[in-house]
Amino acid sequence: MSQELHPNGALNQANELSSMHGAELTERYNKSLLGVFGTPSRVLVRGAGCHVWDADGNRYLDLLGGIAVNTLGHANPLLTSVITSQLATLGHVSNFFSTPTQIALAEKLLEISAAPAGSKVFFTNSGTEANEAALKLTRRNVGTEQTPRTKVIALEHSFHGRTLGALSLTYKHKYREPFAPLPDNVSWIPAGDIQALREAVDETVAAVFIEPIQGEAGVRELETEYLRAAREITQAAGALLVFDEVQTGMGRTGQFFASAPVLPDVMTLAKGLGGGFPIGAMIVFGEENTSWLTPGDHGTTFGGNPVACAAGLAVIHTIENEKLLEHVRETGDWLRAALAELDGISAVRGRGLLTAFELQTAVAPKFVSAALDAGFIVNATDEHTIRLAPPLIITREQLETFLAAVPQLLTAAV
Incomplete structure (x- = not known):
């Protein structure tokens, strides 16, 4: 098969870019894409289940799910x-x-x-x-x-x-x-x-x-x-x-x-x-x-x-x-109860795997940045509020890694 017809040949330019580091890719993004989203926090290159990886090889637990989009996580085999x-x-x-x-x-x-x-x-x-x-x-x-x-x-x-x-x-x-x-x-x-x-x-x-x-x-x-x-x-x-x-x-x-x-x-x-x-x-x-x-x-x-x-x-x-509705209800209730026990959080609300928690201090954007550096993708809806909308397949074990990190993330955000 010729290079022109080879499956990877159609993506030659993207494949070449995939070998670059995040900083260089971000620079090329800013030069070529309209800046309505600002500068991207990371350039992501692949995903599996509830995790994604960036161009520098760092792994992140995706607790936002593409803003409530990735229902079944990333690269779901059936999908x-x-x-x-x-x-x-x-x-x-x-x-x-x-x-x-x-x-x-x-x-x-x-x-x-x-x-x-x-x-x-x-x-x-x-x-x-x-x-x-x-x-x-x-x-x-x-x-x-x-x-x-x-x-x-x-x-x-x-x-x-x-x-x-x-x-x-x-x-x-x-x-x-x-x-x-x-x-x-x-x-x-x-x-x-x-x-x-x-x-x-x-x-x-x-x-x-x-x-x-x-x-x-x-x-x-x-x-x-x-x-x-x-x-x-x-x-x-x-x-x-x-x-x-x-x-x-x-x-x-x-x-x-x-x-x-x-x-x-x-x-x-x-x-x-x-x-x-x-x-x-x-x-x-x-x-x-x-x-x-x-x-x-x-x-x-x-x-x-x-x-x-x-x-x-x-x-x-x-x-x-896979009876995910029951899993979502039980996991969401458990997650909110666990969040409510943590110092530095003043309120928790939501249903299923759509959850928000309010920070006692107005540092939500800094919390998002600290979480990303620590390997977690979350979202701030305002200065006090963090939103979570992970894939519906997420496990308690995965969420526990985030819960364990919250105290350190709050300290880093102050």
Whole structure:
């Protein structure tokens, strides 16, 4: 086989770069990639299970999972095999056609979400695209000429994405203001306040968007009572209820969806759905809601790609067959109890393997840096808060290495 056709030949330049040290690769990154993420902390070259390695050979325990994405860890054998097999069979067909994997994943998502008859799925490539689709759908709930529905309600400290539509729902001012004017008529109300929700939702509201657990806000959970109230209030007013489960879905909290058993009109998914392969989804519940978008109203070239859908099927299969939901619940409860016993931590919260802990001093970014130097990947959501969202397969033994290191990391961060 010629060098041009050899599998490694197609990646000659990347293979050459792989022999370089991290500092040189970082320099080349800064010269060639747009700096919207700043300078990368490390250049990673491979992964296995819950660990990754950088270009200098250092190993890290991945306690962030690509921000709740790597459901099954890195280089999972089944996921790798399924993706490879599907790509070798059929890689892409456009939205003029469908594939068995696309249909099978849609049916599986309807099954595990306990969707009523007539519910449908729309596939996207990411969470922000799923929320874009949901926002477009809710724009069709226009009301009447006498009482037009022109408002959308979101929650304070919410995060729904960075594209213009999804960004219009996102609370943080520093994300939105540089790109104003955005799609308007969005109002934010305090999260978890049932009375504020009841006062905000009337016949002029088209939709309410809610994250069952606000991940970017520091893993702040909304009680089931609040979600039930949101369901009752929106139904009474004729508004659509949208649950953003981009970060919380696909087993992250110890059940497939953090909002269960409350059923919204629309649910958005991404992150953990593909186990690292890009895919998102919008599930529209009930036949009465699937008519809001009709042929030609929305589209995507890559959404529902057979390879991405095969990845989603492999993720769900593994979660079910290896009983990962039970493992996530038990491991998450144990982890939070252990964190709560450590000095220097003032609060711990979360569900399943989505956890945050607050430091008594405002040194969270320094804690992240110290943890990285010690071989742990974690994330700071603000000056006080550390977020953990490891692969769902992580073990107590692996987590114990981090717990043992926390006192030293706190000392190093001060």
